[in-house]
Every structure is written in C-alpha cells, then in structure tokens.
Amino acid sequence: MRKKSFLCLPVLLAIFFFGQNIKACSVDLSTTQAGHGGLLNIYSARTLPPSCYAIGLYGNYGVFTDKPDYYTQSSSKETDYARFRGTLSYTRGILDRLEIGLSLPYVYFRDNKPPAAKDNLGDLLVGLKYRFNDPETPFLFKSSLYQLGALAFFTVPSSNKDLPGGLKTGNRDVGLKLILTREFGLDTRRFLHLNLGYTFVNEQRGEDLDDILTYGVGVDLPLGPELSGLAEIIGSQNRIHKEKEDPLEAGLGLRYGLLENQIVLDLGLRAGLSNVSPDWRAILGVTFHPNLDVDGDKVLCANDECPCDPEDYDNFQDEDGCPDPDNDSDGILDIDDQCPGTDKTLALSIETKEDYDGFADEDGCPDFDNDDDGILDIEDECPGSDVTVLMGRNTKEDHDGFAGRDGCPDPDNDSDGILDTDDDCPNNPEVFNGYKDEDGCPDTLPKIIPQIKGEKIILSGIHFELNKAIIKEESKPTLDKVVHILKSYPKMRIRIEGHTDSLSSDEYNRQLSQERAGAVRTYLVYAGIREDRLVAIGKGEREPVADNSTKEGRAKNRRIEFIVIEGRPADIEVEPQAKDLYLEK
Numbered sequence: 307m308r309k310k311s312f313l314c315l316p317v318l319l320a321i322f323f324f325g326q327n328i329k330a331c332s333v334d335l336s337t338t339q340a341g342h343g344g345l346l347n348i349y350s351a352r353t354l355p356p357s358c359y360a361i362g363l364y365g366n367y368g369v370f371t372d373k374p375d376y377y378t379q380s381s382s383k384e385t386d387y388a389r390f391r392g393t394l395s396y397t398r399g400i401l402d403r404l405e406i407g408l409s410l411p412y413v414y415f416r417d418n419k420p421p422a423a424k425d426n427l428g429d430l431l432v433g434l435k436y437r438f439n440d441p442e443t444p445f446l447f448k449s450s451l452y453q454l455g456a457l458a459f460f461t462v463p464s465s466n467k468d469l470p471g472g473l474k475t476g477n478r479d480v481g482l483k484l485i486l487t488r489e490f491g492l493d494t495r496r497f498l499h500l501n502l503g504y505t506f507v508n509e510q511r512g513e514d515l516d517d518i519l520t521y522g523v524g525v526d527l528p529l530g531p532e533l534s535g536l537a538e539i540i541g542s543q544n545r546i547h548k549e550k551e552d553p554l555e556a557g558l559g560l561r562y563g564l565l566e567n568q569i570v571l572d573l574g575l576r577a578g579l580s581n582v583s584p585d586w587r588a589i590l591g592v593t594f595h596p597n598l599d600v601d602g603d604k605v606l607c608a609n610d611e612c613p614c615d616p617e618d619y620d621n622f623q624d625e626d627g628c629p630d631p632d633n634d635s636d637g638i639l640d641i642d643d644q645c646p647g648t649d650k651t652l653a654l655s656i657e658t659k660e661d662y663d664g665f666a667d668e669d670g671c672p673d674f675d676n677d678d679d680g681i682l683d684i685e686d687e688c689p690g691s692d693v694t695v696l697m698g699r700n701t702k703e704d705h706d707g708f709a710g711r712d713g714c715p716d717p718d719n720d721s722d723g724i725l726d727t728d729d730d731c732p733n734n735p736e737v738f739n740g741y742k743d744e745d746g747c748p749d750t751l752p753k754i755i756p757q758i759k760g761e762k763i764i765l766s767g768i769h770f771e772l773n774k775a776i777i778k779e780e781s782k783p784t785l786d787k788v789v790h791i792l793k794s795y796p797k798m799r800i801r802i803e804g805h806t807d808s809l810s811s812d813e814y815n816r817q818l819s820q821e822r823a824g825a826v827r828t829y830l831v832y833a834g835i836r837e838d839r840l841v842a843i844g845k846g847e848r849e850p851v852a853d854n855s856t857k858e859g860r861a862k863n864r865r866i867e868f869i870v871i872e873g874r875p876a877d878i879e880v881e882p883q884a885k886d887l888y889l890e891k
Contacts, residue, residue, distance in 0.1 A: 345536045346559045346574040346589055348499045348524035351455030351487035353437045354399035355612070364572075364591035365392040368584030389584070390414040391428075403437040410464065433459035435485075451490070457483040457503075481505035483520070495528040501540075516544040532563040536574065554579040559589065568595055603627060621648040636660040636670060643670030664691040677701045681711055688714035722746060743779070768826070768866050775821035777829060785826065788868060789833040798873035801841040802826050805867065807860035808847045820844025826866055841871070 368389045395409035411428030435457040460480040483503030490496040503520040524538030536559035543552045557576030574589035603616035605627030612628035622633040634647035636659035647658040665676040677690035679702035690701040722735035729746030737748040767784035804819030823842035852859035
C-alpha cells in the first residue's frame with residue numbers, strides 16, 4: 307500500500323554554475339544532475355518505476371554585477387558578466403528502486419571582454435540512484451514516510467575545449483550523494499529533502515582545486531491540485547576554504563503539471579549568498595514523462611508505483627497502481643477477510659484490523675465486544691474467547707447491579723452457594739442455621755420460648771414431611787432447645803406425645819402420631835439424652851385443641867407436646883404469650 311505523490315513525476319534537474327574555477331574558493335557547485343530529481347536543485351530519494359522514463363530540458367540564467375574579476379585573478383577589479391546553462395537529460399527506471407540518468411550541459415558565457423561571448427558543450431554526467439527502503443518494507447526507519455537513497459555519478463569528457471577564465475570541460479570526476487526524503491501524511495504532497503554529497507575532483511583540473519562537499523535542503527508544499535511551491539538552499543565547500551568564497555544560494559520556485567502530469571513545468575528564482583554566487587539566477591525547466599501502462603491496470607506510469615504489478619481495484623488506494631492483497635495489514639488476505647478495509651473506512655478512521663484476541667480471529671474483523679454484553683473487551687474482565695464458546699461458558703455481564711460493570715456474569719452475587727435465580731436475597735448471603743436455608747436470605751433463629759401449661763412444655767417449630775415421620779431440617783433448632791432444657795435439668799423426665807387432625811382413619815392417625823413421637827425421641831437420644839428419661843406416645847386424633855372442621859383448626863391439632871413426668875423445675879417461667887405447636891400431617 308503505497309502513497310501517491312505529485313513528485314512521482316520524473317523531474318530531471320540541472321545543477322547550475324555558481325562561480326569560476328580559477329581560485330580554489332571558487333568551486334563549481336553545478337555539476338549537472340542525472341536522475342529523478344526532487345526540486346529545482348535538490349534530489350528526492352524516490353526513483354522511477356522500471357520501464358518508465360523521462361526527458362528533461364532545463365536552463366538557468368545568472369547575472370553577476372560588481373563581482374571580483376576571478377578571470378584575471380585580480381580582486382581589485384570588478385566586472386559584470388552573465389552565464390546561461392542549459393541541460394538535456396534522460397532518466398529511466400531499470401530495476402525496482404534503481405534508475406539510471408544521463409545529462410548533457412551546454413554553457414554560454416558573456417562579459418565585457420573580447421571575445422564577448424563564449425560557449426561550449428559540458429561534460430556528460432552519468433548517474434545511478436538507488437532507493438534503499440521500499441514503502442512496504444521500511445529500511446532503517448519504522449515509518450514508510452521516510453525514504454533513504456544514494457546517487458553515484460561520474461563525468462565523461464564530451465569536449466576538451468576550455469572556456470576563457472579557466473572554466474574547463476573534458477574532466478573525469480566521480481561523486482556520491484546521500485538523499486533523505488521525508489513525506490508528511492497520506493496524500494498530502496508535502497515533502498522535505500536533505501542532500502549531502504562529495505565529489506572527487508580530477509587532479510588534472512588544476513592544483514588550486516580540491517574535492518568538493520555539497521549540501522542542500524528543500525521543501526515541497528502543495529498550493530493547488532496540480533501546483534506546488536518549492537524552496538531550497540544549496541551550497542558547497544572544499545578543503546581549501548575561504549570565508550564568503552564558497553558558493554551558497556537560496557531560492558523559491560513553482561511546479562505545475564499538465565496532461566495528467568505527463569508534462570511538468572518548473573519556474574524558479576534564486577539569490578546568491580556569497581561572493582562567487584550570482585546576484586540572482588532565473589530557472590526554467592520542462593520534463594516530459596510519457597504515461598505508459600506496463601502492467602495493463604489502466605494506471606499510467608507517471609502515477610503507477612507498481613508498474614509491473616496490476617492494481618486490484620478493491621476500493622482501497624486504487625489510484626497508486628499497486629495491488630493491495632491485505633488492505634488493513636492484519637495478516638489475513640482480503641479474499642479471506644470479512645473486514646478488508648477500504649478508502650472510506652480509512653477516511654472515517656474505522657478500525658478493520660483483526661484484533662487477535664483468541665475470539666473469531668480467522669474472519670479478519672476486530673471484535674470489540676466478544677460476548678456482546680455491552681462492555682468493550684478492553685474494559686471487560688471476562689471478554690469471551692473461542693474456548694469459552696466451545697465449552698458453553700457464559701461470559702456476558704448480567705447487569706444486575708452487582709460488582710459494577712466488570713463484564714463478568716455473577717451467577718451467585720453473595721457467594722452463598724445459591725444461584726441468584728433461586729436466591730430471594732442475591733446480594734446477602736444465606737446463614738445456614740437449619741432455618742429456611744434454601745431461600746438464600748440470612749436468617750436468625752426464631753426465638754423458642756418454652757410454655758408450660760400445667761405439666762406441658764409446648765415449643766413451636768417442629769415439622770414433619772407430609773404423612774411421614776421424617777423430621778424436617780428446619781425443626782432441629784426447636785428440638786435442640788429441648789435438648790438444652792433436658793441437659794440443663796438432668797432429673798427431668800418427659801413424655802413425648804404426638805397428635806394429629808381428624809383426617810384419615812383413627813387407626814392411621816394413631817399410628818402416624820406414634821411414629822412421629824418416636825422420631826422425636828430418637829432425635830433426643832442421639833443428641834445425648836438418656837432413653838429412660840423419654841417416653842413416646844401417639845395420641846392420634848383423640849385430643850384435639852381446635853376445631854377439625856377448619857384448616858386452621860386442623861393445623862393446630864397436628865402437634866408435639868412435651869409432658870413433664872417428674873423433675874419439673876420451679877424456675878421455668880410460664881410464657882402465656884408463647885404460641886401453640888403446629889404440625890403438618
């Protein structure tokens with residue numbers, strides 16, 4: 307997935323004369339460029355795609371007024387002169403990230419000395435530029451917005467004629483330039499270029515010359531759909547350095563594209579900042595880039611960043627000419643990705659990358675709330691996964707107001723072992739004391755008050771299963787109270803009487819009451835009361851205490867009574883407010 311750039315157009319640029327080569331300080335900075343340029347005089351690290359080519363024609367005109375006359379090597383004289391330099395260039399992409407460039411200059415010089423005009427061809431310059439990092443696989447930089455390149459160049463003598471004043475041609479120089487290009491954002495067409503180069507000067511050029519260090523910085527800013535503004539500073543220095551006698555210039559320019567950027571026009575103006583630089587220099591250039599379509603994807607060479615690989619047209623960066631097999635770079639190919647990503651999702655900042663959280667990771671879609679409980683996974687302590695789904699485990703928040711919004715279900719809020727669905731008090735744990743332990747609510751044992759009517763001790767709270775002599779669990783606290791009384795008064799002997807209502811036959815009721823009285827006696831024996839202190843008798847329905855014709859009356863008649871046979875303590879207080887015993891038949 308590469309970014310479209312206005313600078314994809316091949317601008318083959320001329321580097322222009324700054325001074326004459328008589329003095330060592332007057333170094334010729336303007337060795338002619340060859341290759342895909344960036345600005346008027348600054349290189350871009352970008353390269354032409356394979357099979358794409360460009361032809362450029364550039365010219366610049368510099369004016370020098372009241373400058374020291376370097377031609378006569380007399381600093382006391384001042385003179386006016388002008389130079390024109392034109393360059394014809396050709397650049398072609400030969401491999402991925404590698405291009406070759408050729409440029410041939412023509413120099414015209416005019417001053418007030420005979421002969422007034424001098425001209426000649428310059429030396430042919432051959433350059434190879436290589437871009438180290440591909441936008442898909444950044445080299446040195448983690449972001450593909452940075453690109454690093456290198457340009458190696460050398461000159462081939464195309465004329466051995468010397469211009470007056472020592473401006474020589476027919477030289478064999480070699481050099482190397484490092485290039486860093488920084489792009490700002492997607493499709494912004496804003497660039498920063500940094501250049502640093504070194505030229506090894508042929509010793510035959512003169513003993514006053516030395517190797518040359520060149521440098522430059524430039525920016526490219528969009529001003530309209532096809533218009534860009536350019537700004538740059540360039541300079542050079544050699545080891546035989548004199549202050550203000552090393553070339554240095556700063557300039558501004560405009561670039562305009564025509565016919566879908568097949569033709570690019572450059573216009574610039576620069577000012578000299580040193581004694582050997584011109585007062586001003588005007589620049590005009592045109593570059594022709596024929597729009598070929600090598601891979602047949604209908605994206606022409608000028609805009610095709612992958613000229614050998616056809617665009618896949620999936621509504622994602624379809625204008626760059628590159629196939630995007632994985633639009634959102636989540637490792638899942640678009641053909642298998644249910645959320646591949648498009649230009650629209652990118653513009654709206656909609657995340658489409660698979661989040662790889664162990665839940666449905668093969669579909670290519672991010673799952674922000676795996677268990678659909680309304681709590682995002684980043685805040686969900688139980689987000690859910692393929693494993694929980696496979697095991698049938700519920701991870702959804704139950705939204706019952708307990709434990710905030712942690713994203714986890716709380717099936718038993720109070721951890722009392724009774725599920726909230728069956729718990730009458732889900733946020734208050736059950737007190738397991740044998741009294742209503744199944745309702746999930748904390749309970750205090752009902753106060754058991756012994757009531758004595760004559761020789762009878764009546765305690766409420768003894769219950770049996772229907773038509774059986776099985777004591778219910780909730781009755782044990784009452785029976786334990788009887789145990790406590792008997793242990794407190796070891797001389798006391800009691801008779802346990804069982805009573806029923808009048809339903810069923812007399813014989814059945816007598817037998818049921820006998821079995822229930824016997825069950826109570828057995829409980830007391832197991833609790834540590836001696837058997838000889840306990841007598842169990844079943845009375846059946848013969849001694850009712852209420853009307854058996856009503857439901858309430860029958861409930862009162864089903865009872866257990868404890869009759870003190872001997873050893874009645876004088877300090878057992880009679881509680882007239884105590885209720886009678888109710889038993890279930």
